[in-house]
Amino acid sequence: xxxxxxxxxxxxxxxxxxxxxxxxxxLAQLPKKDxxxxxxxxxxxxxxxxxxxxxxxxxxxxxxxxxxxxFFPIEPAFASYPKGSFTFVQGSATHVEPAGRSVSVTxxxxxxxxxxxxxxxxxxxxxxxxxxFTQTTSRAGLTEEYDAFQKSLAAAKTVVIGGGGxxxxxxxxxxxxxxNGKPGFMAPAVPKNPKAKVTLVCADKKMLPILREAISxxxxxxxxRLGAEVLYNTKVVTSKDGADGKTEVVLSTGKNLExxxxxxxxxxxxxxxxxxxxxxxNRNKVACDPKTLRVTAxxxxxxxxxxxxxxxxxxxxxxxDAVPVAMTNLKTDLTxxxxxSQPGADRHYTANLSEQQICPVGTSKGVGxxxxxxxxxxxxxxxxxxxxxxxxxxxATVNGDQWKKESKWKPQPVVASAKAGLSSA
Numbered sequence: 557x558x559x560x561x562x563x564x565x566x567x568x569x570x571x572x573x574x575x576x577x578x579x580x581x582x583l584a585q586l587p588k589k590d591x592x593x594x595x596x597x598x599x600x601x602x603x604x605x606x607x608x609x610x611x612x613x614x615x616x617x618x619x620x621x622x623x624x625x626x627f628f629p630i631e632p633a634f635a636s637y638p639k640g641s642f643t644f645v646q647g648s649a650t651h652v653e654p655a656g657r658s659v660s661v662t663x664x665x666x667x668x669x670x671x672x673x674x675x676x677x678x679x680x681x682x683x684x685x686x687x688x689f690t691q692t693t694s695r696a697g698l699t700e701e702y703d704a705f706q707k708s709l710a711a712a713k714t715v716v717i718g719g720g721g722x723x724x725x726x727x728x729x730x731x732x733x734x735x736n737g738k739p740g741f742m743a744p745a746v747p748k749n750p751k752a753k754v755t756l757v758c759a760d761k762k763m764l765p766i767l768r769e770a771i772s773x774x775x776x777x778x779x780x781r782l783g784a785e786v787l788y789n790t791k792v793v794t795s796k797d798g799a800d801g802k803t804e805v806v807l808s809t810g811k812n813l814e815x816x817x818x819x820x821x822x823x824x825x826x827x828x829x830x831x832x833x834x835x836x837x838n839r840n841k842v843a844c845d846p847k848t849l850r851v852t853a854x855x856x857x858x859x860x861x862x863x864x865x866x867x868x869x870x871x872x873x874x875x876x877d878a879v880p881v882a883m884t885n886l887k888t889d890l891t892x893x894x895x896x897s898q899p900g901a902d903r904h905y906t907a908n909l910s911e912q913q914i915c916p917v918g919t920s921k922g923v924g925x926x927x928x929x930x931x932x933x934x935x936x937x938x939x940x941x942x943x944x945x946x947x948x949x950x951x952a953t954v955n956g957d958q959w960k961k962e963s964k965w966k967p968q969p970v971v972a973s974a975k976a977g978l979s980s981a
Contacts, residue, residue: 559595560894562886563659563671565649566679566827567600567630568608569872569953570862570879574677576956577883579637585887587895597643597671598630599661605630605954606691606698609872610944612726613919615688615702616709616734620919623702625946627695628954645671649680649830654855674893675857675886678831678842682824682863682870689723689821709734712816713752716805718792719821720758721765722915725775727821728756729917732782738920739781750783755813757805759791759822764923766869766913771923771930778917778933792820826864841866847904849882857889867905873912880963881905901967916941 562578564571575598583594607626614621634642647669651660658672684690688705691698709715712735717728735752756763756779762772763786776786791808795818798804803818826841834853837843842860844851846867851858859882863870868878884903892899914924914936922936931939939945952958 557591557593559593560674560890561672562594562596562675562677562890563673564596564598564677564679565659566681566862566864567598567602567605568679568681568862569875570679570681570864571598571600571677572605572630572633572954572956573875573879573959574679574861574883575634575642577879577959578886579634579641580956580959581962582883582887582890583641586890589894592894593640595641595643597645597673598634599645599647599649599659599671600630601646601648601664602691602694603630603644603646603664604628604691604695605633606695607944607946607950608690609940610946611689612723612730613944615705615727616730618702618706621944621946623695623699625943625950628950630954633954633956645669651830652676652832654832657855673857675890676854676859677882677886678828678851678858678860678864679862680827680864682826684723684824685820685822688727688819690824708817714813714815715752715754715817715819716757716792716803716813716815717755717819717821718757718805719823720756720760720763721821721823722913724756724758724821725763725779725915725917727819728754728779728784729782729921730919732779732784733918736783738918743781745777746780747783752783754782754784755815756784756786757790757792757807757813758786758788761788764913764915767911767915767923767925768930771925774933775915775917775923778921778923781921782918792822795820824863824870828864837866839866846907848885848902849878849905850885857886857893859886868907869909871913874908876958877908878905879959880965884963884965903965903967914940916944 564575575596578596604627610621610626614626631644647661647663649659650662658670661669732754736750762769764772793806796804803815805813805818842864843866844860849859861882868874881903888900911925911928916922921933922941924931924936
């Protein structure tokens with residue numbers, strides 16, 4: 557018996573959601589063929605799913621965010637599916653062979669293997685300059701890194717954080733509160749004698765670029781109450797570790813800052829170095845059709861999901877909209893391919909570009925907006941600031957609970973010329 561594989565590269569939010577959706581709603585609807593079985597294979601460097609949303613708090617304190625809350629074993633979450641329908645491979649993709657429709661993978665053991673695919677989903681996400689915010693190693697490796705960071709943080713008097721996005725703001729808030737304490741109800745706007753100086757270096761004129769300026773200013777008010785200062789219109793040019801254990805942070809203004817700890821939280825870089833260059837755009841993101849999420853340059857049955865894709869401005873919330881689109885189009889394309897028929901209608905992705913972002917600042921305050929409406933600080937705490945969504949969505953995400961039912965949509969009429977040739981691979 558031969559096996560046709562839907563190969564998913566990446567086991568974070570995008571990859572896990574795609575795998576569960578395919579297993580629940582795709583495999584069973586593909587054409588039945590004698591001697592042919594279908595399989596979903598997920599490749600990920602770690603055997604655990606890392607809840608990176610909580611990284612700003614988890615890196616600061618294991619008491620506030622223990623490892624048991626941010627790591628979820630992947631394989632047990634797929635144990636309920638029929639035998640042979642799912643395969644987990646612990647390893648990293650190193651090369652794609654488009655002509656042979658296969659991916660080379662370096663396993664955790666160091667051995668090399670090649671995995672053929674009938675369809676390929678690229679969900680490799682991003683890596684951050686600081687390894688505090690994305691998992692580049694095993695659970696044990698990241699836990700050890702957090703232990704070492706927390707030991708140095710406890711003695712820090714000066715901390716500099718580069719960046720103005722939500723991760724940078726959340727990290728500044730968590731660190732400032734951890735070092736200087738939570739301000740009381742009648743606390744001054746700025747602590748008189750903070751134990752540590754925390755500085756956030758923002759390259760733009762305001763923090764949190766998705767949110768309006770007034771909300772960004774409110775975030776600064778909360779940061780100042782915790783003893784954190786914000787420098788605007790300033791870039792970190794470079795950082796240099798000194799012999800005394802301190803770090804010299806060189807700024808674009810010509811001023812240098814000396815820090816016990818410097819954290820680069822300036823944003824993510826797509827994990828796409830193993831892919832053919834013609835598949836990428838000028839940002840090294842996977843170039844795709846922004847409506848269907850197909851990777852046109854890669855040939856038939858290749859799709860991208862998550863932060864590695866050119867279609868999205870990033871963020872986990874985008875998954876709810878994007879996953880059903882890519883997986884519906886995958887099912888449509890594979891059904892046509894295996895039944896030697898014309899593909900059906902495409903499902904289209906529409907980006908949610910509304911003002912929508914939630915950002916805790918410390919353990920009790922926060923700012924944000926949903927659908928263009930400002931969210932009160934107490935609601936930010938209730939939604940995200942309490943535990944960074946772990947309790948609400950952690951186990952449900954790794955188990956694929958939100959995809960128990962197939963996402964419904966209304967097909968539009970098929971345009972024959974636009975679909976020509978897709979079923980001929």
